[in-house]
Amino acid sequence: MEILITNDDGIYAEGIYALASAMRKVGNVTVVAPDTQRSAVGHAITITDPLRVVEAKRNGKFFGYAASGTPADCVKLGIKAIMKKRPDLVVSGVNLGGNQAYNILYSGTVSGATEGALLGIPSMAVSLDTFVKPDFAPSAAFAAKLAVQMMKRRVPAGTLINVNVPHLPAKRIKGVRVTNQSRTCFNDWFDKRKDPHGNTYYWMTGDYKPEDPDKASDLNALLDGYISVTPIQFDLTDYKFVPELENWGLKFR
Amino acid sequence: MEILITNDDGIYAEGIYALASAMRKVGNVTVVAPDTQRSAVGHAITITDPLRVVEAKRNGKFFGYAASGTPADCVKLGIKAIMKKRPDLVVSGVNLGGNQAYNILYSGTVSGATEGALLGIPSMAVSLDTFVKPDFAPSAAFAAKLAVQMMKRRVPAGTLINVNVPHLPAKRIKGVRVTNQSRTCFNDWFDKRKDPHGNTYYWMTGDYKPEDPDKASDLNALLDGYISVTPIQFDLTDYKFVPELENWGLKFR
Numbered sequence: 252m253e254i255l256i257t258n259d260d261g262i263y264a265e266g267i268y269a270l271a272s273a274m275r276k277v278g279n280v281t282v283v284a285p286d287t288q289r290s291a292v293g294h295a296i297t298i299t300d301p302l303r304v305v306e307a308k309r310n311g312k313f314f315g316y317a318a319s320g321t322p323a324d325c326v327k328l329g330i331k332a333i334m335k336k337r338p339d340l341v342v343s344g345v346n347l348g349g350n351q352a353y354n355i356l357y358s359g360t361v362s363g364a365t366e367g368a369l370l371g372i373p374s375m376a377v378s379l380d381t382f383v384k385p386d387f388a389p390s391a392a393f394a395a396k397l398a399v400q401m402m403k404r405r406v407p408a409g410t411l412i413n414v415n416v417p418h419l420p421a422k423r424i425k426g427v428r429v430t431n432q433s434r435t436c437f438n439d440w441f442d443k444r445k446d447p448h449g450n451t452y453y454w455m456t457g458d459y460k461p462e463d464p465d466k467a468s469d470l471n472a473l474l475d476g477y478i479s480v481t482p483i484q485f486d487l488t489d490y491k492f493v494p495e496l497e498n499w500g501l502k503f504r
Numbered sequence: 505m506e507i508l509i510t511n512d513d514g515i516y517a518e519g520i521y522a523l524a525s526a527m528r529k530v531g532n533v534t535v536v537a538p539d540t541q542r543s544a545v546g547h548a549i550t551i552t553d554p555l556r557v558v559e560a561k562r563n564g565k566f567f568g569y570a571a572s573g574t575p576a577d578c579v580k581l582g583i584k585a586i587m588k589k590r591p592d593l594v595v596s597g598v599n600l601g602g603n604q605a606y607n608i609l610y611s612g613t614v615s616g617a618t619e620g621a622l623l624g625i626p627s628m629a630v631s632l633d634t635f636v637k638p639d640f641a642p643s644a645a646f647a648a649k650l651a652v653q654m655m656k657r658r659v660p661a662g663t664l665i666n667v668n669v670p671h672l673p674a675k676r677i678k679g680v681r682v683t684n685q686s687r688t689c690f691n692d693w694f695d696k697r698k699d700p701h702g703n704t705y706y707w708m709t710g711d712y713k714p715e716d717p718d719k720a721s722d723l724n725a726l727l728d729g730y731i732s733v734t735p736i737q738f739d740l741t742d743y744k745f746v747p748e749l750e751n752w753g754l755k756f757r
Contacts, residue, residue: 293546293576294609301697301705323546323610324708332694332706353622356547356738357576369606369689393756400752409687410742412749427754431741434662436622441585444554452554453585455577478756482742482749485609488684489663489735496665496735499653501680503646503731 252278252402255338255367257325258346259359261288262307262317266345269387270377271314273395274342281338282307282315283329285322285359290348294362295321302328322363330370340398341367344377345390349415351380351469351479352433361413365485368411373401376411380473381418389424390416393478407484415469415479423476430479433468435461505531505655508591508620510578511599512612514541515560515570519598522640523630524567526648527595534591535560535568536582538575538612543601547615548574555581575616583623593651594620597630598643602668604633604722604732605686614666618738621664626654629664633726634671642677643669646731660737668722668732676729683732686721688714 254274258267262284274280286305297320307317316333318325326341343363350358360376367374377394379385393416406412413432417424439457446452463470472479507527511520515537527533539558550573560570569586571578579594596616603611613629620627630647632638646669659665666685670677692710699705716723725732 291549291551293548293615295546295548296544296610296708298544298708301699301707302694303703303705327692327708328694328706331692332696353738355740356618356622357549362546365609369609389756397754400754404752405748407742407745410745421756424756427756429746429750429754431743431746432739434739439580439584441555441581443585446554450556452556453581454554455549455551455580480749480754482745483740484742484745485606485740486685486687487608487736487738487740489660489737490684492660492663492735492737493682493684495658496733497682499657501650501653501682501733503642503674503677503680 252340253336253338254278254280255329255334255341256280256282257284257322257343257363259285259289259292259322260347261285262315266347266387268309269391270342270345270394273391277395277399281329281334283318283325283333284315285325286317286319289321289359291357292321292359293357294323294365296323297321304328322359323366326363326366338372340401341372341374342394345387346378347385348378348382349380349473350376350378351415351473352435355413364411368409371408373406374411375414377414379416379418389421410482410484413481413483415473417473417476419476424478425476428472428477428479430469430472430481431467432481433463433465433470435463435470505593506589506591507531507533508582508587508594509533509535510537510575510596510616512538512542512575513600514538515568519600519640521562522644523595523598523647526644530648530652534582534587536571536578536586537568538578539570539572542574542612544610545574545612546610547576547618549576550574557581575612576619579616579619591625593654594625594627595647598640599631600638601631601635602633602726603629603631604668604726605688608666617664621662624661626659627664628667630667632669632671642674663735663737666734666736668726670726670729672729677731678729681725681730681732683722683725683734684720685734686716686718686723688716688723
């Protein structure tokens, strides 16, 4: 199996190294990842600038291709310019920080897998729900296991699998839950500050109270010590609301 | 009605000026928009840098606030740092270029409205389906009309209204269709080039064959000369696939 790997923390991040190492046990790996950290880029693509690609080493050996773009750019580049064969699987991660709930809208990690899914390739995003002292090994091991399942079974075209792993030692992870995206939101606000020259600036900050009445959500799986596995698709139409909106009888003139 | 307006083409773009002018006839307008063009930024937010806000004039008069961020940043700033009252409506546009089909995933314009919708405020994105010789007046006039309807009626929390206007003189626009997001994709690839120093770079390019078997799609409304009005929501869970994925019997160990 040909596997294309990307991330949004950059090609020199710890998470992508763990992921590539685990994936090499189940297939041929090509890494194409941003040359620097590109978190919270959403599903950005680079159309106004040229993209450069250089070979990147880790531990003295060729590791992959570092591109001057976003995760979505990297997946497009991997498939359409770098890999000789179309990949069978796209995997993005392992991200430092969870991508549950509406976080997936802001997530560069998910956007890498989104690009794969939109191109009709089975795709997965993998995130570890912590920002401190990460151990990426359990996430990477589970991703490799899921990759094998994804090759054996059918994932609908255009759907990706979004995996979040709780920050627990492997032996304390309770298992795997198929979940839906939580509908809880961040609570964010701005710190208003003065720079040394007396000019005002704003810095975004916030907190996140992880309380969700939806027992089947990705958020609650993580809180309960389970890996969350959520299938994600990109037809955003609110079909339930379509009939009501039709009843508005909108007219141009 | 208090209206917050943003866009992704930047505060000095023609489309946002037409939109603000039309919206001033139906409510109090506050403009918070990027200080430069931020197209194809997806749903990016700025967390690693401070945001600056300056007052911007157009035609010699105060027009709004120019921020050093993305459309999503601007909406957050408008609601949480700049406006004294929470807006009743967020409107993003008028974008130069359509945001139909999967374009909405890459769209800065839509992401401005997304931020409003996630914060529980009725929100609308408006795009004009052309890149040449735009006349924004019909789009802006329709947006103002729809804004009044949105205040009278109920839009589900978390849902935004995505409007695309065909590039036709007002009298040739045939009407309004409530649509769903088209599932057609761009066909894109990379031009591989050498810079003057002999180094390789890649430039993304592509074309878009607008053929869609789905008669109810936003794309076909535009091709038929209608304004498309698509309700968009952000629970991306592929609920149809959940039972099958549960049958996979995934295990961590």
